Amino acid sequence: xxxxxxxxxxxxxxxxxxxxxxxxxxxxxxxxxxxxxxxxxxxxxxxxxxxxxxxxxxxxxxxxxxxxxxxxxxxxxxxxxxxxxxxxxxxxxxxxxxxxxxxxxxxxxxxxxxxxxxxxxxxxxxxxxxxxxxxxxxxxxxxxxxxxxxxxxxxxxxxxxxxxxxxxxxxxxxxxxxxxxxxxxxxxxxxxxxxxxxxxxxxxxxxxxxxxxxxxxxxxxxxxxxxxxxxxxxxxxxxxxxxxxxxxxxxxxxxxxxxxxxxxxxxxxxxxxxxxxxxxxxxxxxxxxxxxxxxxxxxxxxxxxxxxxxxxxxxxxxxxxxxxxxxxxxxxxxxxxxxxxxxxxxxxxx
Numbered sequence: 001x002x003x004x005x006x007x008x009x010x011x012x013x014x015x016x017x018x019x020x021x022x023x024x025x026x027x028x029x030x031x032x033x034x035x036x037x038x039x040x041x042x043x044x045x046x047x048x049x050x051x052x053x054x055x056x057x058x059x060x061x062x063x064x065x066x067x068x069x070x071x072x073x074x075x076x077x078x079x080x081x082x083x084x085x086x087x088x089x090x091x092x093x094x095x096x097x098x099x100x101x102x103x104x105x106x107x108x109x110x111x112x113x114x115x116x117x118x119x120x121x122x123x124x125x126x127x128x129x130x131x132x133x134x135x136x137x138x139x140x141x142x143x144x145x146x147x148x149x150x151x152x153x154x155x156x157x158x159x160x161x162x163x164x165x166x167x168x169x170x171x172x173x174x175x176x177x178x179x180x181x182x183x184x185x186x187x188x189x190x191x192x193x194x195x196x197x198x199x200x201x202x203x204x205x206x207x208x209x210x211x212x213x214x215x216x217x218x219x220x221x222x223x224x225x226x227x228x229x230x231x232x233x234x235x236x237x238x239x240x241x242x243x244x245x246x247x248x249x250x251x252x253x254x255x256x257x258x259x260x261x262x263x264x265x266x267x268x269x270x271x272x273x274x275x276x277x278x279x280x281x282x283x284x285x286x287x288x289x290x291x292x293x294x295x296x297x298x299x300x301x302x303x304x305x306x307x308x309x310x311x312x313x314x315x316x317x318x319x320x321x322x323x324x325x326x327x328x329x330x331x332x333x334x335x336x337x338x339x340x341x342x343x344x345x346x347x348x349x350x
Contacts, residue, residue, distance in 0.1 A: 032084050034301065037190065039088040040095075041294040045287045047096025052283020055097075056165075056276055061105045062156045068094045068101070069151040076145040096286065103282030105157060107270040113221050115267045120217020123262060124210040131207065165276040172284055174328040175268050178229075179285070180292045181321035182261045185236065185314055187296020189254060193243060202251045212259035220263055225271065226325055232260025233322050240314035265289055 028036055058064055071094040079087035110118050129147045219228045239253035269285035270278065 028084060036084055036088045037297065038294065039085050040092040041290050041297070043089045043092025044096040044290045045092075045294075047093035047098075048100050048283045048286040048290070049096075050093075051097035051100035052280045052287075055100045055104050055279030055283070058101070060156055061101050062154060064101050065098060066152050066154075068098045069148045072098075073145045073148050076142065080142075096290070099286045100279050100282045103266075103269060103286070104279035106267075107273050107278035107282075109157065110270070112271060115270055116217040116220035116225075116263050118217075119266050120213050120215075120220075120263050123213045123217075127210045127213070128207075131210075165274060167274050167277055168280060168284070169272040169274060171272055171328065172269075172281065174324070175272065176285070176288045178321035178324040179265050179268070179288060181317045181324075182236075182265060183289050183292035184296035184299070185240070185317060186258070186261075187293045187298070188300050188314065189296075190293070191297045191300035193250070193254065196243075196247060197251050200247050202248060208252060209255040209259055212256045213263060216260045216263045220267070225264060225268065226328070228260060229264045229325055230322055232257050232264065233318050233325075235260065237315055237318045240311055240318075244311070 025033075025036075055061070055064075071090055075087045075090040075094070078090065106115065106118065133143050133147075216228065216232070219231075235253050236257035239250045239257055242250040242253065265285070269281040273281035
């Protein structure tokens with residue numbers, strides 16, 4: 001069962017990334033880039049919020065994921081026909097919903113002390129897919145859809161009937177604030193830094209990120225969420241300081257930091273979720289992530305700060321996020337407390 005969850009999570013991680021990398025974005029007309037990314041991020045927010053209203057009631061979550069995979073494959077064909085913005089909207093809706101269903105499934109099926117490793121290994125597999133697609137020469141956009149097809153062959157994951165609850169953990173707010181900072185800076189990266197990296201011939205998705213994300217997953221499960229996330233923040237701060245001084249080193253540090261940030265931001269909602277409201281927690285969390293990315297992306301496009309201002313804004317936000325994380329309690333519960341909760345309410349078996 002655990003191996004199946006890892007495979008499902010790998011496809012989930014690929015779904016998150018493939019609209020933004022590989023043959024699709026490489027062939028997008030330059031004048032449509034802003035509209036494409038804006039539509040994708042906005043529709044992802046809508047997809048996650050819509051799915052969050054009913055995902056906890058759906059017992060056959062794998063069937064829902066297959067339907068969403070079909071929508072993503074359909075979006076590739078729509079993209080090939082030249083309807084780029086329509087394809088982006090469908091991709092966003094499907095990806096947003098997919099994360100909610102996948103998050104609800106992982107929250108139920110993976111114990112807290114394995115979640116970071118499961119997602120990290122899955123993200124590594126997904127990035128290997130991306131590397132293979134990126135190095136295909138961008139000859140055929142259908143290569144972007146090829147890794148989606150095996151999802152249709154995956155077996156259903158058995159789950160107990162859901163006891164849906166609308167109870168939301170109040171600590172969601174405490175962790176949402178630093179995540180807002182992470183991904184506002186991520187929006188900065190899409191609008192400013194990634195453009196510079198591409199112009200310099202530096203790839204953002206390389207095997208270096210694959211190695212870092214696996215290490216980050218192990219460290220989160222071994223030492224807890226708070227201390228490791230702060231280490232990721234330090235790497236992120238260094239990448240912004242070096243951006244106008246050493247592009248290669250800045251790119252390596254941004255890859256390292258987002259290896260840590262991505263794992264933290266995709267598992268924290270499972271740690272916080274109450275039994276029966278996992279989908280709702282992921283809907284809130286992922287919509288916060290995408291709204292922050294969108295805000296950061298738009299802010300840099302229309303504000304265009306000087307290099308010194310860019311560094312100062314990033315560092316102020318990172319200090320703010322570090323303080324917030326230091327003040328909140330560790331979200332990962334002990335094995336003893338978790339097993340007690342499982343006996344009372346149910347929970348992961350893997």
